[in-house]
Amino acid sequence: MQNDRRKGGMRGSPDAALLLLADSRLPAGGHAHSGGAEEAVRLGTITGPEDLARFLRGRLATAGLVSAALAAAACELASAGHDEQAAAHDEQTGGRDGQSDDPAGRWRQLDAEADARTASPAQREASRVQGRLLIRSARRIWPSPVLDLLAKAVPNGVHHPIALGAAAASAGCDPYQSALAAAYNAVTGPATAAVRLLGLDPVTVHRLLADLAPALNDAAHAACASLIDDVVMEPGAADPFGPYGTANGDAKGSTRGPGWPALPGHAAPALDLLAEGHHSNTMKLFVS
Amino acid sequence: MTTPLLSPAPPSPAERAAAVTARAVIATRASGGHTRLETLRSEPPLTVRQTGPGLVHLVSTGAGPLGGDRLTLVIDVAPGTALEVRSVASTLVLPGPSPADSLMMIDAHVGAGASLRFTPEPTVLAAGCSHRMAVRLSLAEDATVFWREEIVFGRHGERPGRCRARFDATVAGRPLLRQELVVGHPEVEGSPAVYGDARCVGSTLVAGPAWDAAHDSKRERRATIGAGWAALPLAGPGVLASALAQDTVELRARLGRAEQAAAVPPER
Incomplete structure (x- = not known):
């Protein structure tokens, strides 16, 4: 019955699923986070609509693009391995610590890629809190073996974009829709x-x-393009510089995972400072 | 697929002649408990000189990099050795006769028990430049690194050219830090989320077995922050010192404070 709903029900209406997933009324705690805006307001770097516009545009081009790419990658992983992961999960009871070909291990690998792109501990914490809440809600709204597996694979809370991509896949969305959300x-x-x-x-x-x-669409397209680029360019040529990275005979480069290393990693140093400043401020309205 | 994303049109013969492709190599070897420089090779405009035991300076023996130039630096720190790399002067990135990006690639490997300190002078993005930097830093499990990168948005009173600087650090193949700084592009310019009103950005990765966070994976270590700087403990065994400033003097001072805070390994 659940299986039928997963395959037939929501999967037949991905556009509606996308609306539900992106809606701020989705009960997953997103409303409690300002993404650095509260601290920027406190410091006076956002005072009105003009500052806010520049803040949002810069945030989208950096943290937004990275989140979009991670969400698209998570959606792709969730969709690709849907049945295979379910089977593996049932057989192994999910808990085994694994190499990269065990499904739980691949989720942890993708989560580690999110870690490496989030230098600020306050941001990692906020991301994991939101990811955990989203997984908890999504498992009840769009139940699927992938979400069960992901919750077990990263019990302390997976990074939010990865939770979003997996939830989107369970709701029937594709990687582009996940990236857009x-x-x-x-x-x-x-x-x-x-x-x-x-x-x-x-x-x-x-x-x-x-x-x-338009910038939202561009970011979602760029996120998906980065997935395709990786697949084609791996291994060792993930950047367009030609032969590179083999000078030391370093074979470790080839064991890094399925094309994720080259996903966008656009940094926003000001957001990092804002997140940490916010974290140490006791008089605040938002969690992050 | 292999279409270079960087140069939309193939360069004309004149442009090809003007642009430079150069490669420099620094490699160490352990010899009786000491570090010896095994290989030291360079081509203008990228010249490397030994200036002390285990110490190498990058010397720019030509203008640039200019548009179309492709410079590669390979650093291989052998197991058990220590290397320090500095530069004599800051790097001024200029537009060139070719409309193609200038490229600076650094491929560094630090072996088991080895240490690398990489502290070149800042990279200055002159107006009109279009630059790409890529650093691939692969660390063995117990390698130690101190890697500083400073980018200045144009010379005094000048609007910067464009730059994308990608940095990928791995420890035993696992990702430690992947970040890309984009400068001079309209979507990030003047954004309070990215650089605010800063004119330069600096980041230093301090990493090694002493910062191994594996002892407590449930709690994040707290950052240390000050005006315009932060020492950010990473999820893996390292700390990123990060700073924003109005000028290079302020940047070095702020980054220095962040580096000091980053250099203190966590208590176990």
Whole structure:
């Protein structure tokens, strides 16, 4: 019965599933995070719609793009291994620590790629908290063996974009839709937070978001393109520089996983500083 | 598939003649408990010189890098040896006769029990440049590294050219830090989320077995922060010192504070 719903029900309506997944009313705790906006408001680097627009655009081009790529990768992994993972999970009872070809090990590998792209401990913590909440809700909304497996594979909470990609796959969405949801999340949370913190006109702020719509599409496309590039370019030529990285005869480079190492890693040093500043501030409204 | 993403049109013969492809290699060897420099090879404009025991300076013997130049530096620190790499002066990246990006690639491997300290002077992005940097740093399980990177957004009073700087560090094949800094692109320029009003950015990776976080995977270690800088404990065995500043003097001071905080290994 559950199986039927997974394959037939939600999977037949991915667009509607995407709306549900991206909706801020999804009960997964997303509303409690400002993505650095609260600290930026406190420091006075966001004072009005102009600053906010630049904040959102920069956030989308960095953290948003990285989240989109990780979500797309997670969705792809979840979709590819759906049945195979379910079988493996049932047989192994899921708990075994594994090499890269065991499904739980691959999820941990992808999670480690998210870790490596999140230098700030406060951001890693916020990401894992949101990921854990999303997995918990998604397992009840869109039950699937992949979500069960993921919850067991990374019990301390998987990074949010990975949870999002896996939840999206379980809801029937494709990697592009997952990436779009992640990119959308990366800007809507801070935008809403800024409305509340600065008392901005919500219509003005929604206009900013509407202006970002093409950039959201671009980010989701770039995220998916990075997945395809990896597949084609691996191993050793993930960057367009030609032969590179073999000078030391270092064979370790080839055991890094299925093309994930070259996913975007766009950093935002100011967001890192904001996240840590926010974390040590006791007078705050938002968790991050 | 192998279409170079960097140069949309093939360079004309004149452009090809103007652009430089150069490669330098620094490799160490253990010899009776000491570090010996095994290989030291370079081609202009990228020249490497030994300036002390286990110490090498990068010397720029030509302008640039300029558009179209492809420079590669290979560093191989053999097991049990120690190497320090500095540079004589900052690197000024300029536009060139070729519309193609200038490329600076560094491929570094630090062997078991070895240590590498890489502290070149800043890279300055002159107006109109289009630069790409890529660092691939692979560390053996118990290798130690101190790797500094400083980028200055244009000379004094100048708007910067464009730059993408990708940094990938792995420990025994596992990812430690992957980050890409994008400068001079409209989507990040002046964004309070990315660099704010800073004119330069610095980051230093301090990593090694002393920072192995495996002892407590459930709790994140806390960052140390100050005005414009942070020492960010990574999920893996290392700390990223990060700083933003208005000028190179302020940057070095802030990054220095972050590096000091980063250099203190966590208590076990």
